[in-house]
Amino acid sequence: MFKIIRNIGKITRSLQIKSNKQFQAVGLGNNSFIYLIRVCEKPGMFLGEVADKLSIDRTTAFRTIKRLVDTNYLRLEVDSTDGRLRRVFPTDKAKKIYPELHSFEKDSSEKLLSNLTLEEQQTLFQLLEKCSNNI
Amino acid sequence: MFKIIRNIGKITRSLQIKSNKQFQAVGLGNNSFIYLIRVCEKPGMFLGEVADKLSIDRTTAFRTIKRLVDTNYLRLEVDSTDGRLRRVFPTDKAKKIYPELHSFEKDSSEKLLSNLTLEEQQTLFQLLEKCSNNI
DNA sequence: TTATTTTCATTGCATATGCAATTATTATGT
DNA sequence: ACATAATAATTGCATATGCAATGAAAATAA
Numbered sequence: 051m052f053k054i055i056r057n058i059g060k061i062t063r064s065l066q067i068k069s070n071k072q073f074q075a076v077g078l079g080n081n082s083f084i085y086l087i088r089v090c091e092k093p094g095m096f097l098g099e100v101a102d103k104l105s106i107d108r109t110t111a112f113r114t115i116k117r118l119v120d121t122n123y124l125r126l127e128v129d130s131t132d133g134r135l136r137r138v139f140p141t142d143k144a145k146k147i148y149p150e151l152h153s154f155e156k157d158s159s160e161k162l163l164s165n166l167t168l169e170e171q172q173t174l175f176q177l178l179e180k181c182s183n184n185i
Numbered sequence: 186m187f188k189i190i191r192n193i194g195k196i197t198r199s200l201q202i203k204s205n206k207q208f209q210a211v212g213l214g215n216n217s218f219i220y221l222i223r224v225c226e227k228p229g230m231f232l233g234e235v236a237d238k239l240s241i242d243r244t245t246a247f248r249t250i251k252r253l254v255d256t257n258y259l260r261l262e263v264d265s266t267d268g269r270l271r272r273v274f275p276t277d278k279a280k281k282i283y284p285e286l287h288s289f290e291k292d293s294s295e296k297l298l299s300n301l302t303l304e305e306q307q308t309l310f311q312l313l314e315k316c317s318n319n320i
Numbered sequence: 321t322t323a324t325t326t327t328c329a330t331t332g333c334a335t336a337t338g339c340a341a342t343t344a345t346t347a348t349g350t
Numbered sequence: 351a352c353a354t355a356a357t358a359a360t361t362g363c364a365t366a367t368g369c370a371a372t373g374a375a376a377a378t379a380a
Contacts, residue, residue, distance in 0.1 A: 051306055052294040055200060057313040059219070062197035063240040064320040065190060074369090080336065084194065098358060105198040109338055112359070117336090134345045134358040159187040165315045171186055174316075177309045178192040180300045185199040209339090215366065233328060244368055247329070252366090269328045269375045 065158055072154060076147065077121050081106075083151060085114055086123055089138050090148040096135040097126075105185075123147075200293055207289060211282065212256050216241075218286060220249055221258055224273050225283040231270040232261075240320075258282075 069083040078086060084104060089095065095103070101111035115138060118124040123144045129135035140148070163171050204218040213221060219239060224230065230238070236246035250273060253259040258279045264270035275283070298306050 051298065051310060052290050054306070054310050054313060055196070055290070055294050055297060057317050058193050059197045059200070060240045061190070061313075061316065061320055062194045065194070067240065067242065070368090079369095080367090096358075105195045105202065107202065107338055108359085109361095110336080113336075113338095116360095132346070132358090136359070155187050155190070159190050162190060162316050162319050163186065164319055166312060170312055170315075171189070173308065174312045175186060175189050177301060177305055177312075178189060178196075180305075181196065181297050181309075182192050184297050184299055185196055205338090214339095215337090231328080242368055243329085244331095245366080248366075248368095251330095267328090267376070271329070 061162065065162075068158065069154065073151070077123075078147075078151075080114065082114060082118060082123075083154075085111070085118060086140070086144055087148065087151045087155065089124060090140045090144055090151075093139045094137045096129065096137050100138060118144075196297065200297075203293065204289065208286070212258075213282075213286075215249065217249055217253060217258075218289075220246070220253060221275070221279055222283065222286045222290065224259060225275045225279055225286075228274045229272045231264065231272050235273060253279075 066081055070079045070081065073079065073083055085100065088100065088103065097112055097115060098108055100115065101108040104111070106114075115124060115126075119126060122141055125139050125141055126136045127139060129137055163174075166174065201216055205214045205216065208214065208218055220235065223235065223238065232247055232250060233243055235250065236243040239246070241249075250259060250261075254261060257276055260274050260276055261271045262274060264272055298309075301309065
């Protein structure tokens with residue numbers, strides 16, 4: 051039954067290749083896409099929190115976010131009570147492009163699920179949720 | 186409903202991090218794991234075929250496979266009728282370690298799916314199969 | 321047959337990645 | 351209060367990655 055995890059892997063890599071290609075031109079290749087979309091939706095997470103939420107190595111996340119700060123998509127703020135934490139916020143530039151990222155993700159999702167009925171989509175969602183607790 | 190693709194991405198990255206950690210010591214970090222397991226199961230694919238099957242950039246796949254050739258896990262053969270193709274085969278070293286890779290994948294899969302009944306696993310598999318045709 | 325296009329593999333180059341080690345800050349134990 | 355351990359961010363370094371361009375062989379068109 052490990053065709054499941056193989057399929058999952060293939061889907062992920064395909065989507066990543068596509069989002070990189072799509073947003074390369076605006077400096078959002080190398081999976082930057084997912085960082086930006088998450089930070090826009092939940093501003094104020096600290097660096098490690100972002101990394102863990104995405105299941106990405108903290109060093110890699112750190113450098114990617116740094117790059118996004120350099121290119122003016124994100125900005126960092128030292129937490130007021132815990133001096134270790136750097137909280138991540140979107141800039142206006144990020145907020146401006148967010149709708150485009152969002153609709154790309156929506157389109158990708160709809161395309162992926164286009165062979166499923168709404169009920170099947172619901173089922174798939176629930177089953178994957180159950181799985182997420184086990185990683 | 187795009188929590189589906191987000192979940193899928195997270196699961197993939199988690200598994201990759203784990204397999205890299207697990208097999209780093211035998212020179213199978215950086216996702217080499219998945220190449221090796223596939224080539225062992227279906228020897229004789231050509232380079233681009235492997236890349237496409239895994240949905241990995243061909244250049245990256247080329248270099249990873251080259252590394253695996255250098256470390257004596259794989260070997261290449263020029264196709265006898267089409268001089269462009271390089272077919273990929275596992276060495277004895279690969280065959281020897283394959284069972285370990287296989288059982289790692291099996292364990293990962295079982296752990297991931299441990300909250301699902303067999304019937305639910307079957308459903309998940311079928312739904313994902315339907316999705317794979319749309320990427 | 322010859323010219324054109326397509327398909328694979330390969331390389332050059334700039335950049336990204338990730339492990340291991342370090343620093344800074346906070347939490348915990350005594 | 352002080353020492354010790356834990357957690358976050360950061361850096362150094364070696365290596366991996368991936369786009370764009372090239373080379374080599376085969377398929378297709380003319």
